Amino acid sequence: MKVKLLFFAGLREQLGTSGEEIELPAGVTTVAGLRAHLRGRGGAYELAMGDKKLLRAAVNQDMAAPTARLKAGDEVAFFPPVTGG
Amino acid sequence: MKISVQREDFDLGSEVRDLSKSTRIGAIASFVGVVREVAMSLEHYPGMTENSIRKIAEEAAARWKVMDCTVIHRYGDLEPNDQIVMVAVASAHRGDAFAACEFIMDYLKTQAPFWKKEHTPAGPRWVEARASDDQAAERWKFKPGAMKP
Numbered sequence: 047m048k049v050k051l052l053f054f055a056g057l058r059e060q061l062g063t064s065g066e067e068i069e070l071p072a073g074v075t076t077v078a079g080l081r082a083h084l085r086g087r088g089g090a091y092e093l094a095m096g097d098k099k100l101l102r103a104a105v106n107q108d109m110a111a112p113t114a115r116l117k118a119g120d121e122v123a124f125f126p127p128v129t130g131g
Numbered sequence: 132m133k134i135s136v137q138r139e140d141f142d143l144g145s146e147v148r149d150l151s152k153s154t155r156i157g158a159i160a161s162f163v164g165v166v167r168e169v170a171m172s173l174e175h176y177p178g179m180t181e182n183s184i185r186k187i188a189e190e191a192a193a194r195w196k197v198m199d200c201t202v203i204h205r206y207g208d209l210e211p212n213d214q215i216v217m218v219a220v221a222s223a224h225r226g227d228a229f230a231a232c233e234f235i236m237d238y239l240k241t242q243a244p245f246w247k248k249e250h251t252p253a254g255p256r257w258v259e260a261r262a263s264d265d266q267a268a269e270r271w272k273f274k275p276g277a278m279k280p
Contacts, residue, residue, distance in 0.1 A: 055174050055246035056257040100260075107179035109242060123176060123244075127260030130173070130204060130245025131164055131216055131236060 047118035049080075054125035057101065060094040070116065077103045078112035080122060095124070102127055132188055133201040136180045141203045143217055150221045151199035160228035161219040162236055166209045169249045171258075173206040173215070176244035180204070187238040191220070194234065195227040202235060204245065234271055241268040 052065040074083050081103070085095045095101065103110050104123040116122065133149075135141075143163055150159060184202050191197055199221040209215060218235045222228040247258040 052176070054176055054244065055248070104176070104179055104244070107176070107182055109183075123179070125176070125244065126246065126257065128241065128244050129247045129258045129260050130175070130243050131240035131264075 047116075049116055049118070049120045049122050051084075052121065052123040054123065056126050057094055057124055061090050075115055076112065077105065077110050077114045077116065077122065080116065081112070081124065084124075100127055101125065132185070132192075132199065133203075134181055134184050134188065135201075135203045136175060136177075136184070137203065137205060138207040140205070140214060141217055143219070146201050146203065146217065147219050150201060150219060153198055153221075155223055156198050156221045157223050158225040158228040159219060159221045160225065160232040161217065162232050163214055164216040164236075166211050166213045166215055168211055169251055170208070170210050171250060172208050172248045172255075174246045174248065175204075175206045179244050183243045184239060187235055187242060190238070191231040191234050195231040196222050196224075197227065197231050198222055200231070200235070202239070204239070204243065206245065237264075237267040237271060240264040 048067055048069050050065065051068050053061050053063065058064050070080065071083060074080055081095055084091050101124050105114050105116065106121050143161060147159055147161060184204065188200050188202055197220055201219045204216045205214070218232050220228045220232045222231065241264050248255050249258055
């Protein structure tokens with residue numbers, strides 16, 4: 047199944063892209079699973095999305111926990127903790 | 132209820148005047164956040180930003196007697212002294228207006244998808260989230276209505 051990936055702020059700069067369409071490999075069904083899959087690409091992804099990096103995620107524009115399940119067509123965003131206000 | 136995410140500046144006085152004219156309103160509390168010391172660029176997540184602020188304002192209206200409310204948050208390039216954000220809450224009494232206004236700001240700081248990049252003399256740097264902001268939002272979870280009159 048396909049999902050739309052988005053990256054924001056420092057994470058977007060580190061990865062050098064604001065997002066992509068991605069076909070999820072079988073077995074990747076959650077936000078945490080997707081993060082681990084992306085980290086597995088190595089290079090900038092390993093650095094920017096490693097376990098020690100504090101990241102937040104949103105699914106379909108709602109803040110989502112690592113355990114949130116994904117379905118085809120979802121918009122999944124990863125970003126650093128927010129700093130507005 | 133008015134929620135706006137915009138590049139342009141805002142005028143607190145006119146926004147307050149534009150709040151509901153219900154004669155049951157007896158108190159309007161407002162807050163303005165201003166850029167301190169360093170110029171910055173504010174990035175946001177179009178679509179999610181407006182939705183998340185609306186949810187926070189609706190949550191405030193569920194907890195306190197909010198009769199109208201306006202939240203404006205700017206994005207783009209901002210200079211020291213520029214206004215960043217404003218919240219204005221109209222209620223029957225000041226207790227609800229103050230509490231709802233503070234609640235909206237505390238939650239906005241940890242839930243609304245904005246990111247500040249400061250342009251320091253040493254170069255640009257992304258502002259790191261502060262634990263104290265999380266704590267400010269967290270206290271409303273454990274003591275809902277603690278600031279009610």
